[in-house]
Amino acid sequence: MSDKTRNISVLLVSFNHQKHIRQALDALIEQRFDGTIELVVADDKSTDDTLTIIREYEGKDARFAFKYLDYSENLGITKNYKRGFAACTGEYVAVLEGDDYWTSPLKLERQAEFLRDHWESDLCSVNYFVYVEDSAQISARVAASQGYRLISARELIADNIVGNFSTCMYRRTALTRIPEKLFDIKSYDWITNIVIAKSTLIGFLEEPMSVYRLHGGGVWTQxxxxxxxxxxxxxxxxxxxxxxxxxxxxxxxxxxxxxxxxxxxxxxxxxxxxxxxxxxxxxxxxxxxxxxxxxxxxxxxxxxxxxxxxxxxxxxxxx
Incomplete structure (x- = not known):
């Protein structure tokens, strides 16, 4: 699909993820995507070696252009996402949180393809595995298949099937329409996606292509x-x-x-x-x-x- 591929941004969101960040980056580098990839690093002032590890990956793949956002201040997750979204310039924006990872090398390609072919959707998500690290339990969010479904905002309110930002790819134009006041409250993936789905449908690819990791070091898990x-x-x-x-x-x-x-x-x-x-x-x-x-x-x-x-x-x- 090289003649049809658009440029994308990957927003890498990290905070003290040194234990898991290599797995996230290795999966990112393995993506079979023909276009250019702007890698926006939104680190929220990690106090461990997360940023050092990220820098080791610069130059490993010519498709990636690294863009580091200021990491001198801890902003908190909502404000960190606000500036991260604003810094992305690609037509499509995928998100990868530093303690998650992708399981399919075709994730970016298939999501970009879906958004290119489905103008009714401004967001494409994928099925994913929930991995409870401390007990080594892993299970798919929904039954795996090669199909897709379209999800409305009301369905997402009833059941957050999208699950987390690491499953998501957005049209950048949809992110620019997010109201400013969303970032003035505690806003995570769920309400962000509900707001976007207020005027569009969410495409959900039913093949698991990502892992949402629950671990003792996560703020949510704690x-x-x-x-x-x-x-x-x-x-x-x-x-x-x-x-x-x-x-x-x-x-x-x-x-x-x-x-x-x-x-x-x-x-x-x-x-x-x-x-x-x-x-x-x-x-x-x-x-x-x-x-x-x-x-x-x-x-x-x-x-x-x-x-x-x-x-x-x-x-x-x-x-």
């Missing part, structure tokens, strides 16, 4: 699970306002389900004798809660609640 759920719940009103209340009912429904999850999570501090009203509530949040949340919940809650969840999950899936 946050207690119940606190993650509460933080997400607290942000929903701001996200609702950010999207001009177009998806108000969808955010309200999600908020209701999150409150159910929080309630059931908290019973882990009680005895195994869970009341019947709570038992009746479990199937509802199992049915509506994104699989990634259930997966992480099962990793951290007490054994009694794990057993309860397992029984209900098995019962729900058999219906």
């Amino acid at each position: 946050t207690p699970h119940i606190e993650k759920l509460k933080a997400q719940l607290d942000l929903l009103p701001a996200y609702d306002e950010l999207t001009e209340f177009v998806f108000h009912d969808d955010f309200e429904k999600l908020g209701s389900h999150l409150r159910h999850v929080i309630k059931v999570s908290q019973i882990g501090h009680a005895t195994e004798a869970v009341s019947q009203p709570v038992l009746r509530a479990v199937p509802a949040f199992v049915r509506y809660t994104p699989p990634i949340i259930l997966m992480m919940l099962k990793l951290i809650v007490p054994v009694a609640v794990k057993d309860l969840l397992s029984r209900v999950l098995n019962r729900s899936r058999s219906r």
Whole structure:
């Protein structure tokens, strides 16, 4: 596809990723992409050898032009993404976080092809593996296939199938339309993609081509699970306002389900004798809660609640 390939930017976002950054960069260098690749390095003032390792890769592949953003100040993840997106000049912008990695050498090519052929989409994502490093558990986000699906903003609110920035490639023009106020609150991949999907569809390639790594060194992984759920719940009103209340009912429904999850999570501090009203509530949040949340919940809650969840999950899936 060399005559059809457009130039792209890869936004490499890193912070103290020395343990994992080589795997990310090796996978990036192995991409079979014929166009030019602008590599924008948005390091958020790492205090380890992350930047030293990144510099070792300069000159290894003539397709890559390294662009380093200022790393003298720790900006935090939201502001770091803001300046990273603004620094990218390619027609298409892919993201690679320094503790994730890609599993297919055709990832960039296939995403660029999809965006070139599908003007209904400003974002192309891929299926991915969730890798829980500490327990060596790995599983695909959805069943693998060679097909694709189109996802709306409402579907993404109900289930964040896109999962993380490392699966994403955007038209740069879509990134320039992101409202400034999105970067004034805690904004991660989920709300960024909802905002973009407000006026477009998301293309989701069902072949797994990326790995989302959950590890002890990650800021998200270190946050207690119940606190993650509460933080997400607290942000929903701001996200609702950010999207001009177009998806108000969808955010309200999600908020209701999150409150159910929080309630059931908290019973882990009680005895195994869970009341019947709570038992009746479990199937509802199992049915509506994104699989990634259930997966992480099962990793951290007490054994009694794990057993309860397992029984209900098995019962729900058999219906």
